[in-house]
Amino acid sequence: MANKEPQKILLAHGGGGRLTANLIEKTILPKLANEVLNRLTDGAVLRVNGASLCFTTDSYVVQPLFFNGGDIGKLAVCGTINDLSAMGARPIALSLALIIEEGFPMEILDRVLDSVGRTSQEAGVPVVTGDTKVVESEAADGLFINTAGIGVLLPNVNLSFERIQPGDKIIINGTIGDHGMTILSRRKGIRFDSPLKSDCSALADLTSRILEAVPGVKFMRDPTRGGVAAILNEIAAGAGCDVVIEETALPIDPTVRAAAEMLGLDVLEIANEGKMLMIVASEDAKEVVRICRDHTLGAQAAVIGTVATPQEEGGGIVELLTKIGGRRIVQMPYGRELPRIC
């Protein structure tokens, strides 16, 4: 039997993995095709009056709405700021659109909005426009939030797959999997002595410090849905190179590691909400790690791997060098395991 495309939307279509990529490439892009959208970065770059504007959008459907380290409101502000940061932009404004289920407690809405306001103020990125829709009881799951964001491209920044080449270093600003494991453990009712905490944070200050100081930064992407595994696969495919990461170099919180083992999950596939993967010229890697470690959001920054010469034409292979010296392929996640993580 032929390998048919699903006729209905599956949870995995939203998981940030292979099915999400299929849906976007086969169903969505052909209908909307235009030069800007086809670039498929985290957002679009528009030229207006000589300025390069970045524009991005994300909806947030996380369950539960509140978790250790954040809530849907903080997530909605940080997530869109981080998408703009990954493009090399300084975020200047956010929109906020709420879809609320009838009967939703006003007191909880209040807490979420407090969090939106506080996070946006701390990050210095105001919410300038909004919309509110209410749907009947049971037509939505409590509260969904969409934020769109506008940023201005930082001067002299040029982030693109094309600049990536073998020998470049792969850097992350800290431990991986914290956000996703916090949400999943909460949902499964698992508790640990040292509690899991989402890394949800706005990275614009950190990324702009790095971009202003280091011209050798070639690419950035925040590893949210699908985790580090999904983004490294996108990078390898986009750059036409292979990628090799080292298991011993990956910063992973011990509780996150224990939780992932308990639930049978690969930490590389788990979502982050305060992390940036950076591809940096080899000679600049040390400086980027130093800037990260000087920042509150980068104390555990590390070089986790290297871009490699492709083994096959076109590249695209992501390999993990294991602790015991083996090699395993890190695949693009399918996406099913982790719905409603953000």
Next chain:
Amino acid sequence: MANKEPQKILLAHGGGGRLTANLIEKTILPKLANEVLNRLTDGAVLRVNGASLCFTTDSYVVQPLFFNGGDIGKLAVCGTINDLSAMGARPIALSLALIIEEGFPMEILDRVLDSVGRTSQEAGVPVVTGDTKVVESEAADGLFINTAGIGVLLPNVNLSFERIQPGDKIIINGTIGDHGMTILSRRKGIRFDSPLKSDCSALADLTSRILEAVPGVKFMRDPTRGGVAAILNEIAAGAGCDVVIEETALPIDPTVRAAAEMLGLDVLEIANEGKMLMIVASEDAKEVVRICRDHTLGAQAAVIGTVATPQEEGGGIVELLTKIGGRRIVQMPYGRELPRIC
């Protein structure tokens, strides 16, 4: 007993009427307060590199997803284009964020995206960035769409409440209530010999023609949720004037009138999705009506009323001169009657 604020979100909080205004002013704005947001127009104006950018967002939760004259995809593109148009901007780019229920038929998603693509192409406003989330079966009602939009303010345009004064004319580009009555009749299973059809359309071309030709246009707003009644009340309150409209001057399709009577609704409170209310200096009214009538989206344009000297300090009263010469107050709708209209 004191008149207490509701402790839970009601459908009326999303209806575009009094409760929506309360929610925005008392719960949302205080948390997010900043100079741009507080202006509470249909969107925000941001200065970037000497250009004035307009930025707006809207979520679309309409049920049914398809209706005579449009669908949720067309609506999502037109609605955001119209918000930018009402600000006096030329729309330049849209974002598209989908929240899809698990199990949603791929074929229907395909049709909606076809419609998004076609509408955006016809209007010349590309979708440049997007996001897709999938939630579990029954966690959403099929499909919700958010679009945000960026526009560039047209040169020499100055639309604001402050310019409105007694004697100004109120113009609309055609019949009222078509969109809302089409949705509601479809939901109630009512059929008519001459079918109802939504007015869903993108107004940017019409509004830019008007704004380029007529400096005396002082204010524009698209009367969507809450209909003409809600917008006229906002205008009267914002301008500190009264407003008088004439029943005999209101363009209303006979089938829309019949449907509204049958369902016990006031056409003034019914949503439009292809209409613009314009406040115009008296001497320019004729020219604006002429430009509308020369356009496919303005054949039934009419002057429907006049801005009047306030009867009480601060103004804010909207009156309807009835066919038989009476006067009745047109109140801000409460909002309960019409959920999920857009």
